[in-house]
Amino acid sequence: MNCRVCDSTNLELAVDLGSQPWCNHFLKPEEIGKEPFYPLRLLYCQDCETVQLDYTVKKEIMFGNHTYLSGVTKSLSEHFKTVAQEVDTRFFEDLKSKCVLDIGSNDGTQLQHFKALGYDVLGVESSKTTAKIANDSGITTLNEFFNLELVQRLNRKFHIINAAGVFFHLEELHSVTEGIREALRDDGVFVVQFLYMKRIVENLAFDQIYHEHLLYYNLKNIEVLLNRHGLAMFDAYLSPIHGGSIVGFVTHKGKREISDRLQTLRQAETDERSNEFATYLEFGDRIKQMKLQNLSYLENAKKEGKKIFGFGAPVKGNTMLNYFGVGTQYLDCLVEKNELRRDLYSPGMHIPIVIEKEVCDLPDIYYVLAWNFKKEILANNQHLIDKGIEFYFPVNPKEV
Template sequence: MRMTCRVCNGKNLALFLDLGNQPHGDSFIAPKDLKKREPHYPLRACFCVDCTTVQIDHTVPKEVMFEEYLYVSGTTRSLEKHFEESTKRLIKKLKLKKGDFVVDIGSNDGTWLDCWRCTGIQTLGVDGAKNLAKIANEKGLETWPKFFNEKVAKEIIKKKGHANLVTAAGVFFHLEELHSVTEGVAELIGEKGVLCVQAIYLGQMLQIMAFDQIYHEHLTYWTLRSIEALLGQYNLEVFSAEFIPIHGGSIEYLIAKKGTRKISKSVTEMRKREKELHLGELAIYRTFASRTWKIKKELLLILERFKKEGKKVYALGAPIKGSTLLNSFGIGSDLVPAAVEVNHLKIGKYIPGVRIPILDEKKTPPPDAYLVLAWNFLPELLQKMEAYIKNGGAFIVPIPKPMVIDKNNYQEFVIKS
């Protein structure tokens, strides 16, 4: 259990949401291991009164969480599209050109690397998940199966030179070696390079009640103010902060050495907005916690109603955030007897803690309703399963407020092309 802040090392951590002891949400259970009890770890969200960083106070070893990682970027078309759009935007904004060098930290299966490669830009991926690094290398996308830190940064500089751009999408909240990584990036970008951090935005997370984004992989939850508290220690500063819709609401921070880039209006506007939203005050987080338990009550009422009516409910998808929701709310196979997935790395296994079996979505007859655990991809899922909804199926969506989507109201949630 940590007693000091991950960012500023201060000792004023205030607990505001205790989700109990839970297994690591991505440690899916093989049938042969069902008789064993998997390790459980505290899952508690705290607020640093000194630097305002929200964080969890227990660290599961990164080797447990990431060496065999089951989240694969390329399985979601909306994420592929997001990376394609990000590549075009960053090339234009940063004036990148053919032959420039981009390093992607936490590069997963190489989905974003592939977008860069198509433009003639030189790439290197770094990812501690050996299984995913192998997939990327097999695609011809050079990926080092290592956890990025200052030592790895020095190796890259020695072998390939400084990077024009370092990208870290959905990575900066995972970092156990937060300070070593930040120092390494500061060295890797030299005096002229840029770091692009894409991270789930705490302000949006509070607004849409995404408490299920709290899990053991997410050690820190960023606002502009809190990430600036970290970057300032390494002569780095944010020069652009733009909202991007991926993962239910994220921010793309563009970061460089202090004084080397003009500070965008977006940065000053975001500072002002964070102050208006009281993101630097403990009270807002305590309100978030009380609303979380209200969601539990409302969701359980819906699931129990479906069960009473003799209707079968399966979980649609088995994302790690779903493990947080199911384990926090005590939703097991009595209410949700199965989950369906398209990710072959999860099919045939069981969701940790609640022990719900994961079936192949393509081979499983649809139930009366799906509990949508991957709610951040709701428009894509509605489009994909429109026929199911029209024929009487239903989606139970837990976030931001538990509700049922069926043929009578689904059009309200479909993004018109």
């Protein structure tokens, strides 16, 4: 295969997570055991140094009807609000008429915050269910895949284009980036928000690797991609979302000066060898160690007769459960807030999902799959911790 960013054929296997089901399709009882498995491997490009999956599950399978709702978690919605206020205050506060496009706009949470600031908003969301939720709540949303062809049909330019957590999903990477350049006004700002691979490696958060995430970026890699399409990042910072995400500000090449904080982040990647092949090989070895540690912890807890529930049924949890081989021999159920996952089972390991407010029986241990909301989870469940219930976090993200 060719590198998804630079077309090079100089790719090498860095991390192999085995064969895994598509992790965003939680199963109905009649689907159990029938789900297909696909290879989940990270390759490293020796030329542009981007890590990426070699196997692509078709986008129509992956994004036709996903059940992730960004509105469900308070901390994510707060983050989106902060980003909207920041980009408005810095660049467009004085304008009377201004518009924003959100790519992968989900249930419209991000756009609600822009709407409140006086923007004319438009969302593009490939999931039918999610697009409907957004439209029903007054956020105009096109139920389509974003690409250059859609931009040409729209024939409209925007002050702000936002893409949060979608930039690694993209099969049509170059058409999407080209579409963004085309739809961005001359003075426009493209806000790109993505999981920071450097932090994934540092935190050992390998569960962020799954089939929807075709690409894993450090600043160096995403800048290669943007530059290829006449765009340039001029500012960025690290936010604590998902254990460490970059919020990057991008415009047309040569339009704005590079900020000091972006320079500092770039320098840290160089100093810490974040883009080197050896770093990724070591990452693979550390993941193997983590598996042994976790299995030993769960095995011991079971021997002591403890009851264990999974906390949260996030999509990424499935990567971890399948790679570790953790199923109902350890976890009785996964306790989840999202109503769309009611009565479903986790793909691969087939653990039943129970809706949080309907849990009547308490475990001794909650094995926390939604570790990225650690603070929120600990704060909301102090009453359970007081009762002696242990919250075990397989991943412990460093503070940002």
